[in-house]
Amino acid sequence: MYDVVVIGSGAAGLTAALEAKEQGFSVLVISKNYPTFSQSCQAQGGINAILDESNDSIDDFVSDTFIASRKISNKKRIRKFCELSKDSILWLNKLGVPFTRDENNNIAQRRFGGTSKKRTCYSSDYTGLKIINTLYDTCVKNDIEFLHEEFLLDIAVENGVANAVITLNINKMKVSKYPTSNIILATGGYSNIFSLNTTNSYLTTADGLAIAYKNKAKLSNLEFVQFHPTVLKETNILISESARGEGGYLLDKNSNRFIDELKTRDEVAREVYKRVVKGEEVFLDLRHLGEEKIDELLPQERTIALNFANTDILNEPLSIGVAAHYTMGGILVDENMQTTIKNLYAIGECAQASIHGANRLGGNSLLEVIGLSREVVKSFNKDKIVCNIDIKKYQKEIDELMHKEIKVDFYKVKEQLSQILFEKASIIKSNSSLNEVLEFINEQKNNLKYMGIEDKSTYYNRNLVDFYEFKNLLLISELYIKSAISRNESRGSHYKLDYEYEDESFEKETIIENQDNDAFIYFEEIK
């Protein structure tokens, strides 16, 4: 039996695993993927920190984060988060993350949207990639045990206490249970409900959220989905905020700038989206930055533009669009990252830690996954646990799926879901458009009995995993829509045409509770 089982091997999972091992706990990391392939490698721009208090201050950092959150975050927790920033950077630096340095050999910082100071540390524009690879190398060094390509099926919860993780080994198709007294979900966000319009990896499918919810953990703030204002048109590949941070312009079809590029992402995304839905082209212009600056600070953006849009950003403006990028909502956690289920923790993008509120600042997500994932270890339970869950029912369910007749192709439904969500429930929405999506979702929930898997092979059956992922996405789509319907106002990334203003009575967090498989949604004061 392991003291700690971490689900997910992105930057959050690896950080928690390293810290837990350092503190003397035995740790197992279970991942449906390989660590270096995780979503974290796509974080390009950087990680925020106060390194030198003579230039910047914790107070300013707290204030910027709180303002961006549109007042629905917890100032006390933001302060702790900001205070962890310097140590988080120094820790990463010690592990070997090659941060870009300035002329004085200090870790360089660039300016991101929504802040008045240069606060974002970076490694060119490959920050996430370099962090995740360095964390993984350190895990190998520290003999962290991994189970790769092992999919999370469920969490065992008895009398309100989580006591085991139930998984499916994708290759061997074997169901296993791993009893433990500390389960950490580090399974990423839910942007893939917009699977055709997201910057996210195909693999970030909200598994942790769905399973936590099914086991009656509370979710929160799901209506807040951040759309990134600069992604490559059609391919939805992210062009980092560092492009605007380094001075890039946004141009409309007449080559005029139409917004201060360093406003928060919700505002910039809305302005871009308004033009995109009218069928107008929007451009990101970097030409004036010059070759030297672009090659030193934005090499990845130049390569992406060349490879995927056949555009050399030195000579031409880049045609861009908007896509779902980061999900502020997630599994509700307290100040110790504990969910509403005992022994179950959530970290990184799958958690709602009352920091980002209605809008996350660029550079704050990597800080969350490093800073708070190291902290989670402090409240671990040291007692051994007993787990009585019988896992035969999971194997039986898989066997039944193997023999089920299929009438509806879930891959097609997944695409339809993404389309209708983007058209009617993305950057700008209304209760009537949201209700149309809810109707579609209810129809598909009914159709689930006609969906299943066609691959009948009993090893490496990715078709089966795809189906489980689809079911998780469908569930979270429903909760996203219901949360959005409940919040009758516009705030941050949540923008409703029928309620185009912030309403003080909604200066609260959305709480979603699973009551007899029905979502009960209410609002709670920020403590």
Added chain:
Amino acid sequence: MKIKIKRFNKQKSQDFYIEEFDILNTNTLKALLEVKQNYDKSFSFRYGCKSAVCGSCAIRVNGVEKLACKVKLKENDLIEPLNNFEVIKDLVVNLDKNEHFIKKSNAFLEEFSSNVVTKNDGKLIDLQSNCISCQSCFSSCPVSSINSDFIGPTSLTKVFRYIEDKKESLSKNKLDLIQKNGIWDCTLCGNCTMVCPQGIDSRSDILKLRMKSLQNGYTDPTIQTSFNMEFNPNGF
């Protein structure tokens, strides 16, 4: 457009077989998804970020390593799994070797030194630390295909990256671990450099590691072998 895919499913056949598909998409990853969704749901391959940075969709097209999300297909192209790894199913290979070779060569920061790192120091390892662990280089390596103990270009470049890091105080340790089944076994064919989607020059990193080894008192065993053959005192 017709493409060919090398398939393997041990529950269907013990042998590999080539199957032809009619596809609409020219982007390889989209074409693979099209095959899976329209023709055969059991068709297996890995993919993730679709933006050439997670490294999970590396495959071979007409014998050359490529990232599926990035490369365009032409009529009759042949898609195969990576070389030098055990094929699990279709294009999915067992990647556990990566961890093994990182461990074997201490391709991590062993002991932190608080040396000052300058802007230029950072540039020395910038390219190498852009590695996306896609294993294209390992797949292209002829030495890896005949010597399963060969540490291979992925980890050797990573060793170079940590040795050159001014924050590492135990650089020499790593040199010790790559003398055998490492830098001297490489034939310097340059395949790894040719196929790297990140433009990393592993061949040159290996050459630099050889130089560093000599500077640190290690000897080139390939020269020693010929020396022994010509002047072996036991031969007199």
